[in-house]
Amino acid sequence: MQKYTIRPGQQRVFRQRVTTLFLLIAMMLLMLLLRIAYLQIIKVGEYEARSEQNRVRLVPIMAYRGEIYDREFRQKLIANRKSLCVTIVPAAMPKEKAEWNRVVERIASVLEMTTNEIRKLMNKDKWDQYSPKLLKEGVDYRTITRIAENIDEFPGVYWDNRPIRVYTLTNTLAHILGYTGYISQEELKSASGKGYRPGALIGKTGIENVYDVDLRGEEGTLEREVNALNQVTYQMIRKQPVHGRPLVLTIDSSMQKVAQAAMGKMRGAVIVTKPATGEVLAILSNPGYAANLFYKRLDVEEYRRIESDPDKPLFNRVIQAQYPASSTFKLITTIAGLETGRLSARSSHFCDGGYMLGDRYFKCWFGRHGHQSLSDAIMNSCNVFFYRAGLDIGADTILQYARMFGFGKKTGIDLVGEVSGFVPTREWKRKTAGRPWLDGDTLNLAIGQGDLLVTPVQINMMTCAIFNEGIAYQPYLKKEIRSLYNNHAIERNEGRHVLFTTDVSKSTFAAVKAGMIRVVQGGTGSAAFSPVVQVAGKTGTAETSQDTTHAWFTGFAPADARNPEDVIAVTVVCENAGGGGAMAAPVAACIIRAHFENKTVEQTMQRIWKSFEQKRD
Amino acid sequence: MxxxxxxxxxxxxxxxxxxxxxxxxxxxxxxxxxxxxxxxxxxxxxxxxxxxxxxxxxxxxxxxxxxxxxxxxxxxxxxxxxxxxxxxxxxxxxxxxxxxxxxxxxxxxxxxxxxxxxxxxxxxxxxxxxxxxxxxxxxxxxxxxxxxxxxxxxxxxxxxxxxxxxxxxxxxxxxxxxxxxKIGHILSLFLLGFLGAGIPMFVAYYKEIGDLSGWLISILANNAVLIDISIIMGSIALLAFVVWFFSRIRPVLKFASAIVVIPLGLIIAASLNSYLQPYQRKRIVVFVDxxxxxxxxxxxxxxxxxxxxxxxxxxxxxxxxxxxxxxxxxxxxxxxxxxxxxxxxxxxxxxxxxxxxxxxxxxxxxxxxxxxxxxxxxxxxxxxxxxxxxxxxxxxxxxxxxxxxxxxxxxxxxxxxxxxxxxxxxxxxxxxxxxxxxx
Incomplete structure (x- = not known):
């Protein structure tokens, strides 16, 4: 059988070839070793990170937003309520189309939704497949249990607690408190660097928006380990959420309720501030809307209905509505006259029911007032007096004082969407109307009609400046932030941020105040009278393009206060309601008398009706 | 025993x-x-x-x-x-x-x-x-x-x-x-395998990622060009064989046998180029990346x-x-x-x-x-x-x-x-x- 007598190992070629084979094999093993070293020693960092990325899913734990309280820290204006929601992470769903569809069908039937609705919600923010998409909020425990017990059938489906906001004074404070919603891509862009992430909740309007940073707290992090099938193998809290701290507003909730009750169904605005600090005690835009509707954050239909309501409930009239100031502006005309010497306490004009300028007849609002001193003219709101005075003073001076008292500029109240009103100028008139400023314009300006437009909060600031005799403090709503643990105030807003100061003498203010007191004591604002505190005020009845007029009242009480801290400044405007004295002054009376005398709205109103009846008799 | x-x-x-x-x-x-x-x-x-x-x-x-x-x-x-x-x-x-x-x-x-x-x-x-x-x-x-x-x-x-x-x-x-x-035989076979399998893999990769703009790939992906090259090189090899047959000069034979591998490899490559199915191309792409x-x-x-x-x-x-x-x-x-x-x-x-x-x-x-x-x-x-x-x-x-x-x-x-x-x-x-x- 043996062919070779010598061993193959004794042949040179054979030896060479076996050696070559061995070297080849050694080279192959060396290549493997180098490759392994490359992966395990050089690239270890990258692959470690990717292995963690595989294994760990970080899920945010929502923090409770800070609750919002009234100034006494007694009433919660916004409270939190636990609410379970079901979410889905598209990236964690089965890759296979048929299985994917089955999961969607199953979750739809459990949540009692259609598969189309589910798909639509999942397609929101399609660029982000890793953040949980909200499917349904306010899900009951039984539904969650059904999902949890069959979790293998719901890959990618999760649930968590997303507390909802409950509004206690829902209609009256809806504009002020605002509402929350999921962050939009634009908001995300503009708030970059402030710690917002896709899918986070953010205050959309009002206080919720302005103080979002204070309210939102810090999200926690849940670390979930998942296997290749995306099943959670274990989870732990890596970072506890820090809940938002309570925010105390300057709002006096009982006054707020009174304001709402007094306004009833009238469209309009009320703002009550403390002239001494700028605190806003009550702020109402009527009609409001049920803010609680917005915590069902998906109720688009309801939102549309509110949005298209002709009464514009979403519109915050206190800071967004621009009205003619009407007769309340006569106070500015008075100040301008007294300061420039065109008017004095002894000035007097005769009112025969109107004023003839060229071929136009400018009527007074009330028959004929006869001889009117300055004080009489304020009390009776005599137009003819102010026509004549206005022509004497001149439009430029009046406009100058209007600007001095903050008109045409935002007050900077801590709300979103404030408008600045409008103070016309001669150039503006020429540009827009194509004619120069005429004396007729001056007449209109002197009694607060025409082109000048103001917001209720601006009129309130003017009133504060008159009471403070030359200074107005910026209105604000944030009183303090309290600690979550012991309710101590940890950040306090003392107010007194100067909004504007005026260069007006004390004697001028004394004359104006005296006139305002007479307005309430026996003039157009008699309805605002209180037997206990001295009320000073001014009514206004704004001509509008419609037949009906807007009713104004602005004033303060007590006018004779020893301590200016006790004083409140009340501004009321009622749209298309009628005369200021008849419609707006009673609302102010309700607020003032409730505040100082503990009278209910009904009691105040009954008294006012009685006095109206007596007058008629 | x-x-x-x-x-x-x-x-x-x-x-x-x-x-x-x-x-x-x-x-x-x-x-x-x-x-x-x-x-x-x-x-x-x-x-x-x-x-x-x-x-x-x-x-x-x-x-x-x-x-x-x-x-x-x-x-x-x-x-x-x-x-x-x-x-x-x-x-x-x-x-x-x-x-x-x-x-x-x-x-x-x-x-x-x-x-x-x-x-x-x-x-x-x-x-x-x-x-x-x-x-x-x-x-x-x-x-x-x-x-x-x-x-x-x-x-x-x-x-x-x-x-x-x-x-x-x-x-x-x-x-x-x-x-x-003989080492030459083994190496020729390797060359054949390299051309016949390597080119189609190379082409398949670029076809699958949809980029055929490179000069080399544009040549290799073109079966007509591959066949032209093999015809030219095959003729040269054939000529060398004829020369050897009459002259019996050994180096000419060696040249002929060395060169004949290339047209063979290219023809295999050309046929594989058109034979490879999309799923097979995908595998090659995934292997590379x-x-x-x-x-x-x-x-x-x-x-x-x-x-x-x-x-x-x-x-x-x-x-x-x-x-x-x-x-x-x-x-x-x-x-x-x-x-x-x-x-x-x-x-x-x-x-x-x-x-x-x-x-x-x-x-x-x-x-x-x-x-x-x-x-x-x-x-x-x-x-x-x-x-x-x-x-x-x-x-x-x-x-x-x-x-x-x-x-x-x-x-x-x-x-x-x-x-x-x-x-x-x-x-x-x-x-x-x-x-x-x-x-």
């Missing part, structure tokens, strides 16, 4: 025994670890016990193998070869597992006849090459040798099991080389690389691999067993593994070197080539250096046919070593 028997016992290769046992133990430990779950509990998988049982059976087969001289096996080569072919053919009758009809289902156990067929082919090739002796230098005999591969490769192509097919080529090349075939299809064909390679890479220098610790425990690793008991090992034992463990293989293969080569006859040398080198190829392809695949072909890692991967065949192969090596002084 008595002294011969004593001599048999004297030549026991302890190194190879140690290496084999160590590798089997590593395999068992790793298979045990793949049953770990991250929630703490470990279920001991059925596969762990089965592997142990097969190891015991394999040890019996090992002793059975060494009990008869390898020269006897060579005598029986025809029967073994025929029997292996029948088994291979029978495997085609069984339903496919993961798309491959490579197993004979015995109910309690699946046999993969291709594994045994590797051994039988080695024995048959050894017999044929030994018979040829120096005649292997004749190019005709060189080609005839490959005919031994044709029947098993034909069946394996039907299965189809690309990786196993390649093993047969690797074995054949190694044995031809040791048997003394797994991230192109991270959830599909690239998933295995990516997850395997993540496992190995994240193991780092010292590893994550036995049973502590997250890729393993959380089931990110595919085929973690079989083809990708090294991924788990690399993740849990790190570079230190990998180095130890490679060293064991080195010792094993070194001893294998030494057995080939010291064998008493050419038959022994050829069988030993065939077996060494088989193991080396498996190791290289398997670890190369797990580390993303080689395409995914599904070859097990010798002694470590789970699988009865593979483990038992490997122990038979070790038995053959042992057989050759034991009988190096027996005549």
């Amino acid at each position: 008595e002294s011969a028997a004593r001599k048999n016992r004297l030549h026991i290769d302890w190194m190879i025994i140690f290496a084999t046992l160590a590798l089997v133990v590593i395999g068992l430990l790793t298979i045990y670890s793949t049953g770990a779950t991250h929630s703490g509990g470990t279920q001991v998988d059925r596969e762990f016990y089965m592997q142990f049982v097969w190891f015991i059976v394999g040890v019996l087969l090992f002793f059975l193998t060494i009990s008869v001289s390898y020269n006897k096996y060579v005598e029986w080569a025809v029967y073994l070869y025929a029997g292996g072919l029948v088994l291979l053919a029978v495997s085609l009758l069984f339903p496919p597992v993961k798309g491959i009809r490579a197993w004979i289902n015995l109910g309690f156990f699946n046999i993969q006849p291709a594994e045994l067929m590797k051994i039988f082919t080695i024995i048959s090739l050894a017999r044929f090459l030994n018979m040829l002796g120096d005649d292997i230098q004749d190019i005709r005999n060189f080609f005839i040798t490959f005919f031994i591969l044709v029947p098993p490769l034909g069946i394996i192509a039907i299965q189809p099991d690309f990786g196993t097919g390649l093993v047969f080529f690797a074995i054949c090349f190694a044995m031809l080389f040791i048997a003394g075939a 797994p991230e192109k299809d991270p959830w599909g064909a690239g998933y295995n390679i990516i997850q395997s690389k993540i496992a190995i890479g994240s193991g780092g220098f010292a590893g994550k610790g036995y049973m502590k691999g997250t890729q393993n425990a959380l089931d990110y690793l595919p085929e973690k008991k079989t083809d990708f067993v090294y991924s788990t090992l690399g993740e849990e034992w790190g570079f230190v463990g990998s180095l130890f593994l490679i060293m064991l293989y080195f010792v094993f293969l070194y001893r294998g080569v030494m057995i080939a070197y010291h064998a008493k006859d050419m038959l022994g040398s050829l069988i030993a080198s065939g077996i060494v080539a088989m193991f080396a190829f498996h190791i290289f392809i398997n670890i190369g695949m797990a580390t993303g250096m080689m395409p995914v072909t599904g070859l097990p890692l010798p002694f470590v991967s789970y699988g009865g046919s593979s483990l038992m065949t490997n122990l038979i192969a070790v038995g053959l090596l042992f057989n050759i070593e034991m009988r190096r002084y027996v005549h």
Whole structure:
């Protein structure tokens, strides 16, 4: 059988070839070793990170937003309520189309939704497949249990607690408190660097928006380990959420309720501030809307209905509505006259029911007032007096004082969407109307009609400046932030941020105040009278393009206060309601008398009706 | 005979025994670890016990193998070869597992006849090459040798099991080389393979990613150009042959034979270019860049690389691999067993593994070197080539250096046919070593 007598190992070629084979094999093993070293020693960092990325899913734990309280820290204006929601992470769903569809069908039937609705919600923010998409909020425990017990059938489906906001004074404070919603891509862009992430909740309007940073707290992090099938193998809290701290507003909730009750169904605005600090005690835009509707954050239909309501409930009239100031502006005309010497306490004009300028007849609002001193003219709101005075003073001076008292500029109240009103100028008139400023314009300006437009909060600031005799403090709503643990105030807003100061003498203010007191004591604002505190005020009845007029009242009480801290400044405007004295002054009376005398709205109103009846008799 | 028997016992290769046992133990430990779950509990998988049982059976087969001289096996080569072919053919009758009809289902156990067929082919090739002796230098005999591969490769192509097919080529090349075939013949064949398979892969990759703008790719992707080049070069070769035929100048013949390979390779490339199916092209793309299809064909390679890479220098610790425990690793008991090992034992463990293989293969080569006859040398080198190829392809695949072909890692991967065949192969090596002084 043996062919070779010598061993193959004794042949040179054979030896060479076996050696070559061995070297080849050694080279192959060396290549493997180098490759392994490359992966395990050089690239270890990258692959470690990717292995963690595989294994760990970080899920945010929502923090409770800070609750919002009234100034006494007694009433919660916004409270939190636990609410379970079901979410889905598209990236964690089965890759296979048929299985994917089955999961969607199953979750739809459990949540009692259609598969189309589910798909639509999942397609929101399609660029982000890793953040949980909200499917349904306010899900009951039984539904969650059904999902949890069959979790293998719901890959990618999760649930968590997303507390909802409950509004206690829902209609009256809806504009002020605002509402929350999921962050939009634009908001995300503009708030970059402030710690917002896709899918986070953010205050959309009002206080919720302005103080979002204070309210939102810090999200926690849940670390979930998942296997290749995306099943959670274990989870732990890596970072506890820090809940938002309570925010105390300057709002006096009982006054707020009174304001709402007094306004009833009238469209309009009320703002009550403390002239001494700028605190806003009550702020109402009527009609409001049920803010609680917005915590069902998906109720688009309801939102549309509110949005298209002709009464514009979403519109915050206190800071967004621009009205003619009407007769309340006569106070500015008075100040301008007294300061420039065109008017004095002894000035007097005769009112025969109107004023003839060229071929136009400018009527007074009330028959004929006869001889009117300055004080009489304020009390009776005599137009003819102010026509004549206005022509004497001149439009430029009046406009100058209007600007001095903050008109045409935002007050900077801590709300979103404030408008600045409008103070016309001669150039503006020429540009827009194509004619120069005429004396007729001056007449209109002197009694607060025409082109000048103001917001209720601006009129309130003017009133504060008159009471403070030359200074107005910026209105604000944030009183303090309290600690979550012991309710101590940890950040306090003392107010007194100067909004504007005026260069007006004390004697001028004394004359104006005296006139305002007479307005309430026996003039157009008699309805605002209180037997206990001295009320000073001014009514206004704004001509509008419609037949009906807007009713104004602005004033303060007590006018004779020893301590200016006790004083409140009340501004009321009622749209298309009628005369200021008849419609707006009673609302102010309700607020003032409730505040100082503990009278209910009904009691105040009954008294006012009685006095109206007596007058008629 | 008595002294011969004593001599048999004297030549026991302890190194190879140690290496084999160590590798089997590593395999068992790793298979045990793949049953770990991250929630703490470990279920001991059925596969762990089965592997142990097969190891015991394999040890019996090992002793059975060494009990008869390898020269006897060579005598029986025809029967073994025929029997292996029948088994291979029978495997085609069984339903496919993961798309491959490579197993004979015995109910309690699946046999993969291709594994045994590797051994039988080695024995048959050894017999044929030994018979040829120096005649292997004749190019005709060189080609005839490959005919031994044709029947098993034909069946394996039907299965189809690309990786196993390649093993047969690797074995054949190694044995031809040791048997003394001409280097020129072997290199020409490599060139043919390089052109015929390399060009289509290159073209397929760029076709699949949809970029054919490069100058080289624009030439290679154009079948008409390839055929033009082969016609020109084929004519030159033909001319050279004619010149040689009349002049009988040797260098001209050499030039002709060298150049004729190129047109042949290009024609194969051109036909493959049009033959490759989109799914096959996709596989090539994924091999080159797994991230192109991270959830599909690239998933295995990516997850395997993540496992190995994240193991780092010292590893994550036995049973502590997250890729393993959380089931990110595919085929973690079989083809990708090294991924788990690399993740849990790190570079230190990998180095130890490679060293064991080195010792094993070194001893294998030494057995080939010291064998008493050419038959022994050829069988030993065939077996060494088989193991080396498996190791290289398997670890190369797990580390993303080689395409995914599904070859097990010798002694470590789970699988009865593979483990038992490997122990038979070790038995053959042992057989050759034991009988190096027996005549």
